[in-house]
Amino acid sequence: MKIALIGSGNVATHLAQALKTAGLDLTQIWSRRLENAEQLAKKTGARWISSLEELDNDIELVIVAVKDDAVASIVDQLAAFNGTVVHTSGAVSMEVFQSKVAHYGVLYPLQTFSLKKEVDFSTIPICIEASDAKTLLSIRQLAEQLSKNVTEVDSARRSILHLAAVFACNFPNHLYALAADLLRQYELDFDLIRPLILETAVKVQQALPAEVQTGPAVRNDELTLQRHEALLANDPHLVDIYKLLSDSIKKSSK
Amino acid sequence: MKIALIGSGNVATHLAQALKTAGLDLTQIWSRRLENAEQLAKKTGARWISSLEELDNDIELVIVAVKDDAVASIVDQLAAFNGTVVHTSGAVSMEVFQSKVAHYGVLYPLQTFSLKKEVDFSTIPICIEASDAKTLLSIRQLAEQLSKNVTEVDSARRSILHLAAVFACNFPNHLYALAADLLRQYELDFDLIRPLILETAVKVQQALPAEVQTGPAVRNDELTLQRHEALLANDPHLVDIYKLLSDSIKKSSK
Numbered sequence: 001m002k003i004a005l006i007g008s009g010n011v012a013t014h015l016a017q018a019l020k021t022a023g024l025d026l027t028q029i030w031s032r033r034l035e036n037a038e039q040l041a042k043k044t045g046a047r048w049i050s051s052l053e054e055l056d057n058d059i060e061l062v063i064v065a066v067k068d069d070a071v072a073s074i075v076d077q078l079a080a081f082n083g084t085v086v087h088t089s090g091a092v093s094m095e096v097f098q099s100k101v102a103h104y105g106v107l108y109p110l111q112t113f114s115l116k117k118e119v120d121f122s123t124i125p126i127c128i129e130a131s132d133a134k135t136l137l138s139i140r141q142l143a144e145q146l147s148k149n150v151t152e153v154d155s156a157r158r159s160i161l162h163l164a165a166v167f168a169c170n171f172p173n174h175l176y177a178l179a180a181d182l183l184r185q186y187e188l189d190f191d192l193i194r195p196l197i198l199e200t201a202v203k204v205q206q207a208l209p210a211e212v213q214t215g216p217a218v219r220n221d222e223l224t225l226q227r228h229e230a231l232l233a234n235d236p237h238l239v240d241i242y243k244l245l246s247d248s249i250k251k252s253s254k
Numbered sequence: 255m256k257i258a259l260i261g262s263g264n265v266a267t268h269l270a271q272a273l274k275t276a277g278l279d280l281t282q283i284w285s286r287r288l289e290n291a292e293q294l295a296k297k298t299g300a301r302w303i304s305s306l307e308e309l310d311n312d313i314e315l316v317i318v319a320v321k322d323d324a325v326a327s328i329v330d331q332l333a334a335f336n337g338t339v340v341h342t343s344g345a346v347s348m349e350v351f352q353s354k355v356a357h358y359g360v361l362y363p364l365q366t367f368s369l370k371k372e373v374d375f376s377t378i379p380i381c382i383e384a385s386d387a388k389t390l391l392s393i394r395q396l397a398e399q400l401s402k403n404v405t406e407v408d409s410a411r412r413s414i415l416h417l418a419a420v421f422a423c424n425f426p427n428h429l430y431a432l433a434a435d436l437l438r439q440y441e442l443d444f445d446l447i448r449p450l451i452l453e454t455a456v457k458v459q460q461a462l463p464a465e466v467q468t469g470p471a472v473r474n475d476e477l478t479l480q481r482h483e484a485l486l487a488n489d490p491h492l493v494d495i496y497k498l499l500s501d502s503i504k505k506s507s508k
Contacts, residue, residue: 068478091470091478110446112453112468114461119453125446151446160440161447163482167433168447169454170469171499172426177463177506179421186414192364192379192405193415193422194459199366199373200423201455205448207368209431214366215424216345224322224345228417237502244498245425248491252431 001142002058004028005046006074007065008036010113011088015065015146018121020044022145028056032066052077059083061142063107068092075100084135090162093155094129105130105139108158109147112169121146127153127161178238210252217249255396256312258282259300260328261319262290264367265342269319269400272375274298276399282310286320306331313337315396317361322346329354338389344416347409348383359384359393362412363401366423375400381407381415432492464506471503 003024005016008031019026026046031037034050041048049055052074055062064074064087071092078085084103087096090110097104106129111119126143128150130136136152143150153161176197180190203212216224225246232238257278259270262285273280280300285291288304295302303309306328309316318328318341325346332339338357341350344364351358360383365373380397382404384390390406397404407415430451434444457466470478479500486492 068475091481111450112457112466114457114466114468117457117461123449125449127446149445149449151443153442157440157442159481159485160436161442163485164433164436164442164447165450166469166482166496167429167436169450170467170471170503171429171495172451173454173458173463173467174471174499174503174506175421175425175429176458177467178502179418180463182414182418182421186411188407188411188415188418189405190462191403192381193418195377195379195403196365196419196423197426197458198455200427201452203366203368203371204427204430204451207371208444209427209434212366212368213424213427213431214368215420217424217428221322227345227413228420231413231417237505241425241498241502242420244495245428248432248495249424249428251491252428 001025001060001138002027002056003061003063004030004055004059005040005063005065006030006052007063008033008040009065009067010115011109012065013040013115014113014119014121015063015088015109016040016044016046018146021121024142024145027059028054030054032070055081061086061138063088072096084138086139090127090158090165093159094131095155097131103131103135105135106155106158107139107143108153108161110161110165112165122148125149125151127151127158129154129158175241178241182238213249213253215249217246218253220250255279255314255392256281256310257315257317258284258309258313259294259317259319260284260306261317262287262294263319263321264369265363266319267294267369268367268373268375269317269342269363270294270298270300272400275375278396278399281313282308284308286324309335315340315392317342326350338392340384340393344381344412344419347413348385349409351385357385357389359389360409360412361393361397362407362415364415364419376402379403379405381405381412383408383412432495436492467503467507469503471500472507474504 003026029037029041029046030049037048060083062085068089071087085101086105086107108127110125126147128139257280283291283295283300284303291302314337316339322343325341339355340359340361362381363378365378380401382393
């Protein structure tokens with residue numbers, strides 16, 4: 001199956017490399033940022049194209065790995081394409097393809113990607129969805145060559161997953177950043193809490209997070225909660241976050 | 255140096271095992287929960303004692319690894335002891351020992367401990383502090399046999415570290431729990447986001463968290479932010495958390 005990839009950002013880059021690693025036939029790459037497409041094509045042995053009109057006739061699958069709000073306009077440009085089109089977004093409904101493309105679906109790799117950081121794609125959960133049974137089968141076969149962890153998830157539940165990912169990834173990362181700011185203010189090294197951050201995430205790989213909650217809020221240690229709020233008194237914004245999350249922990253542990 | 259340990263909870267248990275692994279002379283263990291002390295003593299080749307009056311005369315160091323609010327009352331019971339006393343708490347000031355014990359200090363291992371989960375103590379940052387230079391040296395020598403990562407931190411900055419640990423560990427774990435609740439409501443498996451949680455923590459082992467922030471808030475994706483809030487509409491408590499943390503991410507990335 002000849003594949004074309006649209007996009008050159010974090011997801012597109014990691015996906016292109018995973019396709020190559022799996023020995024799949026990534027033939028063409030297009031990106032709004034032509035230079036990036038060229039670079040990515042060179043890295044993965046594909047050809048870069050300067051316009052979507054240059055898509056080969058024998059391309060069977062187009063993977064649209066662009067920003068959420070750019071998916072729809074890309075789909076509009078694929079009206080002449082007869083094969084299958086998938087996007088890789090957690091937040092964009094599959095309906096974006098409806099009455100525009102004959103066969104379509106979603107291939108959503110649930111991971112946080114950074115250009116500089118390699119990931120083992122084979123362990124990344126891939127959520128798939130398709131317009132029809134035959135398309136679903138072909139998307140599943142592709143996905144299973146990329147990862148051991150493939151699950152069918154419809155658009156409504158995929159949007160919940162995407163939301164849960166904000167709670168489980170984007171928000172924790174921001175809390176790490178707030179902790180780093182706090183340490184910097186007092187000339188303490190962020191290295192001091194890196195092992196703690198890692199262990200907190202490692203713990204829930206087996207356990208459920210509610211079972212391993214620690215800290216002053218879960219043990220109703222009012223004295224420590226008050227002391228912490230006092231330490232944050234110069235920064236009302238941090239006090240708000242501290243209170244809201246501590247109250248939420250108390251509420252959950254009731 | 256003969257050591258006695260007071261406590262039998264998460265910290266005491268992991269510390270006892272680390273002392274044993276390092277070949278140090280853990281001689282006696284006492285805990286308010288006598289059975290736990292007995293169990294821990296058996297595991298580590300120490301003797302358990304049923305009262306602090308049974309402390310051997312040749313004990314040189316007593317490590318108090320009990321709940322924060324129990325440290326002071328333990329210290330009161332050690333008035334007759336002539337050696338060095340340290341506690342292991344992030345939140346309790348070293349002043350708790352003042353005018354009660356001659357030589358004292360703190361040995362704070364900055365990690366989240368669970369009874370069931372083994373940890374590699376040698377990578378855990380240990381923050382130390384002492385009443386005098388000689389005591390500091392002996393605490394440092396002990397700590398360096400337990401971990402490669404020993405730092406001197408005074409009580410004021412230790413309380414900041416402890417607060418930062420709440421932001422970097424307790425709060426992220428609670429956000430994992432909220433994500434798990436959300437997934438459960440929609441019959442989605444928590445396994446789907448476990449790799450994401452791990453990768454988020456792995457990323458900041460090298461990078462600074464502010465540099466690797468992802469998600470709708472940091473890219474000012476108002477449409478996704480609104481959609482997410484709409485998905486949470488049944489649970490105003492989650493909307494509050496979503497808004498406060500998203501606003502905080504926006505503020506930080508300005």
